Amino acid sequence: MEAPVALTVGIVFGAGVYLVLQRNLLRFVFGLILISGAVNVSIFVAGRLTRGASPFVPEGAVAPPAGSANALPQALILTAIVIGFGLTVFAIVLLLRTYERLGTVRTDELPERLDDPRPVDRNGDAPAGAPRPRPMPQGGTVPRTGPSGTDARDDGEGAP
Amino acid sequence: MLSAAVLIGFAVAALAPLATPALGARAGWVWALLPAGLATWFAAQIPQVRAGAPLEQAVPWLPSLGIELAFRLDGLSLVFALMITIIGTAVVIYAGGYLRGDRQLPRFYLLLLAFMAAMLGVVVADDLISLFVFWELTSLTSYFLIGYKHDKEESRAGALQGLLITGSGGLAMLAGFLLLGADVGTFRISAMLADPAVVQASPVYLPALLLIALGAFTKSAQFPFHVWLPNAMAAPTPVSSYLHSATMVKAGVYLLARLAPAMGGTAVWFWLLTGVGTATLLAAATLALLQRDAKRLLAYSTLIALGALVVMVGVGGPLGAEAMLAFMVAHALYKAPLFMVAGNLDHEAGSRDVTVLSGLGRAMPISWAVALVAAISAAGLPPMLGFVGKELAYETLLPHPWALAALVAASAVMVPIVVLVAWRPFAGREPRAPKAAHEAPVSMWIGPAVLATLGLGFGLAPDVLAQALLVPAAAGLVGAPVDFYLKLWHGVNAALLLSIATILLGAFLVLVWRPLHDALRTRFADVRVGPAGIYDALVLRGIPTVAKGLTKRVQSDDLQHHLLTITGFTVGLLALTAVVRGGPTLALPTVDGALHEFLVLALIVVGALGTASAHSRLRAITSLGVVGFGIALLFVMFSAPDLAVTQFLVETLTVIVLALVLTRLPSALLRDGEARGRSRLALVIAATAGAAFSALLLAVTQTPFDRRLSDFFDAASYPDALGSNVVNVILVDFRAIDTLGEIFVLAVAATGAYALLRRLGPRPEPEIAYAAPRGSADPAGDGEPSDAGTPGGRAADDGGAGS
Numbered sequence: 001m002e003a004p005v006a007l008t009v010g011i012v013f014g015a016g017v018y019l020v021l022q023r024n025l026l027r028f029v030f031g032l033i034l035i036s037g038a039v040n041v042s043i044f045v046a047g048r049l050t051r052g053a054s055p056f057v058p059e060g061a062v063a064p065p066a067g068s069a070n071a072l073p074q075a076l077i078l079t080a081i082v083i084g085f086g087l088t089v090f091a092i093v094l095l096l097r098t099y100e101r102l103g104t105v106r107t108d109e110l111p112e113r114l115d116d117p118r119p120v121d122r123n124g125d126a127p128a129g130a131p132r133p134r135p136m137p138q139g140g141t142v143p144r145t146g147p148s149g150t151d152a153r154d155d156g157e158g159a160p
Numbered sequence: 161m162l163s164a165a166v167l168i169g170f171a172v173a174a175l176a177p178l179a180t181p182a183l184g185a186r187a188g189w190v191w192a193l194l195p196a197g198l199a200t201w202f203a204a205q206i207p208q209v210r211a212g213a214p215l216e217q218a219v220p221w222l223p224s225l226g227i228e229l230a231f232r233l234d235g236l237s238l239v240f241a242l243m244i245t246i247i248g249t250a251v252v253i254y255a256g257g258y259l260r261g262d263r264q265l266p267r268f269y270l271l272l273l274a275f276m277a278a279m280l281g282v283v284v285a286d287d288l289i290s291l292f293v294f295w296e297l298t299s300l301t302s303y304f305l306i307g308y309k310h311d312k313e314e315s316r317a318g319a320l321q322g323l324l325i326t327g328s329g330g331l332a333m334l335a336g337f338l339l340l341g342a343d344v345g346t347f348r349i350s351a352m353l354a355d356p357a358v359v360q361a362s363p364v365y366l367p368a369l370l371l372i373a374l375g376a377f378t379k380s381a382q383f384p385f386h387v388w389l390p391n392a393m394a395a396p397t398p399v400s401s402y403l404h405s406a407t408m409v410k411a412g413v414y415l416l417a418r419l420a421p422a423m424g425g426t427a428v429w430f431w432l433l434t435g436v437g438t439a440t441l442l443a444a445a446t447l448a449l450l451q452r453d454a455k456r457l458l459a460y461s462t463l464i465a466l467g468a469l470v471v472m473v474g475v476g477g478p479l480g481a482e483a484m485l486a487f488m489v490a491h492a493l494y495k496a497p498l499f500m501v502a503g504n505l506d507h508e509a510g511s512r513d514v515t516v517l518s519g520l521g522r523a524m525p526i527s528w529a530v531a532l533v534a535a536i537s538a539a540g541l542p543p544m545l546g547f548v549g550k551e552l553a554y555e556t557l558l559p560h561p562w563a564l565a566a567l568v569a570a571s572a573v574m575v576p577i578v579v580l581v582a583w584r585p586f587a588g589r590e591p592r593a594p595k596a597a598h599e600a601p602v603s604m605w606i607g608p609a610v611l612a613t614l615g616l617g618f619g620l621a622p623d624v625l626a627q628a629l630l631v632p633a634a635a636g637l638v639g640a641p642v643d644f645y646l647k648l649w650h651g652v653n654a655a656l657l658l659s660i661a662t663i664l665l666g667a668f669l670v671l672v673w674r675p676l677h678d679a680l681r682t683r684f685a686d687v688r689v690g691p692a693g694i695y696d697a698l699v700l701r702g703i704p705t706v707a708k709g710l711t712k713r714v715q716s717d718d719l720q721h722h723l724l725t726i727t728g729f730t731v732g733l734l735a736l737t738a739v740v741r742g743g744p745t746l747a748l749p750t751v752d753g754a755l756h757e758f759l760v761l762a763l764i765v766v767g768a769l770g771t772a773s774a775h776s777r778l779r780a781i782t783s784l785g786v787v788g789f790g791i792a793l794l795f796v797m798f799s800a801p802d803l804a805v806t807q808f809l810v811e812t813l814t815v816i817v818l819a820l821v822l823t824r825l826p827s828a829l830l831r832d833g834e835a836r837g838r839s840r841l842a843l844v845i846a847a848t849a850g851a852a853f854s855a856l857l858l859a860v861t862q863t864p865f866d867r868r869l870s871d872f873f874d875a876a877s878y879p880d881a882l883g884s885n886v887v888n889v890i891l892v893d894f895r896a897i898d899t900l901g902e903i904f905v906l907a908v909a910a911t912g913a914y915a916l917l918r919r920l921g922p923r924p925e926p927e928i929a930y931a932a933p934r935g936s937a938d939p940a941g942d943g944e945p946s947d948a949g950t951p952g953g954r955a956a957d958d959g960g961a962g963s
Contacts, residue, residue, distance in 0.1 A: 001757060003749030005794070006857035008761045012787060014850020015768040017727060021842035023720050026780075026829055030771050033784055033814065037791050042853070046860045047870075049798045055874065057884035063874050064886060069799035071877075072870045075890035077803055079902050085810040086909035089817055093913040096821045105829065107719045
């Protein structure tokens, strides 16, 4: 059964690499998640697959029965899963922060935004007058008025 | 003792910065004791060296590589060593006066004395690698000394140019040394000289010769590498007179002379050296006519001398050796004083422009006298040593009329040069100078006076010099004992007639100098081709441009470009290895899975591909979740319950965090595209990477499995750690420190995430949403006017858009 799993791991890894190579940092994070999953499984496969024989020492014995699953890669993967989770969460939060601060998650737009940061306000939107981070294809035909309350009030006072 | 003589210079140099401030105005005199003492010691070795018993000393350095710190003092080395120490004495004393009160004088003495030690190392080294190390040390000290006035752009540019040109030549030379040493089996110079046939029969003879000659030519400022020497005149005058006329620039000549018995005598050798030397002669003679700065004039006259020396080494033979050595000693004895007098002009009269200064003879009589004595030698007039050297050079070149013609022409140019430097600024009644001139202090004329007098003395009695130094030195150059005697007057012969012709031509050049100079300056004013232009274009502009472009390409500030390069390169390398070396041999795998197992794998594949192609947030999260839970199922099926539990937990948390965060981001965030070419490239790279990963993993699973480590944990976990869950025992017992580290990593990640999140502030309350058009709240908070008021509706919207 190792061979089909190895092929699957390759596909997941390839999908992860593809995502990591995208300019959209959200996809980048998705790629990271896929790659860390693929790597975990690859360690698992490299330690060989065993069905229905978890590495437990039965009552009264001093060692797991012969033919039990390989415990060592499992221990390694357990660490890897948790660390991978830490990395993923940190990356996601960083991504969120980047967006709130710079209004984009595309790496090709980051340098210019870094030169001229336009912090979006707290509801995660660009302030009035600032160009939108990306042209957003909108499903509806809603007219775009000032997106925030402040803006709307300003409009009201400015045009009596 | 020999190694001590070389290395003591470095020790004293290290003291210089500490002691110089305390010595005050006497610093020059005190530090001159070192070169003076060394000169005395070297002079005391003359009898032994004359007797044909060179001093030798070898200290093992890198025995495993056959490299020794080997020193050998024979006749040739002795001439150079005496030149270095005697002129060094004069220069150190001179510098004390010239740079008196200079804030950086301690540093100056450090560099100057270190240079002297390194230069001594070059000329007495008997091991090619040791020689290279000392050689590079002279380049480095020269760099710092040219750039001494580092607040001046001109100094920095000159220093860098000198370093780049001599440094790259030095690297070529090192390559040549390594080629040669590896082929003949030794780095000992004396061993190579003892067996020239081996060197010349070596298959690497030609490349080694060319590379070593490159080092020598750059160091000795031969055409077309001569450009750095005139620009090195930005250095203080003591440096110019020492490094850039008397000693360092002769290192290349020394190297060629040193290797002449082993490498010389071939047609390549002859044509390479005489050709380059002649080109240097002609280029320097022409360019000298363009100069009006005393130091630059002297720099071009140094180039003329260096060209002549290289030609004579190329011609070789007893006569060539004799001529080369006499010419070189004469040059050192007249050029150093001339430089120092030019420095006196600059120092006491405020200018080195020979068209500005005149009539200073009354104010500076000693300097003038010194300048005149040196100038007569430089012009090659009797009864000076310069005359002897030039006569011998003419005699040597008689069989090669083209080289002779070049030397005669270049020697004629020496006449206007010395008239401009030693006559024009001093002659005349009315003193004309930027400041009121007066004689230089004793420290600034005693050295040049002694050197110029030596030139006169050796001119009157040349055979004293010849028997003591030149005959043993010529033996080193020829590779066999030679015998000759020198005299001032050879009677009327071809060489004398040529000398008379030279003087006449020189006198004519003096008469027409002004119009010729002006015409040439106008003609060459805007010329930017030639070696200097090539240096500017290639080194100053070309290399930085290429480096910048290359760096921008491979080290751009674009993360994805970076990743694309790295992954693409790695994958390319893998593919190349697989093609060249052959990939892993894979047996046809046996497939023994059950249906549900394949279903789980299919689920994972669908999830992965779904994530990669997702254009909506919901689809991406769902697909990621499918992959994660699929992996957890895999762990369940293959006996890893702990992993499965952890994976389920982590996956659930990941999905929750993602969902929470994505609601803060605009829904259209994933609807952007990539440029098509890039996207395709990424696809190719990703597919290759995936395939390579699979192949690697398949290969791993098909190698025999070594269970030793796992067996140890199985056997030890209950008896040693009293735990029946082997995985847990490994984590908390055998690898407890690892697990502690893991906890730290998590804590750091959590702290970082918290710090980032805290600055975001609270989620906006729905009350501000009254600005949204349909009055519907926007709970997602991404500021988009949404079609549906509920998160569920939004999710549906996303799902629809993504498909």
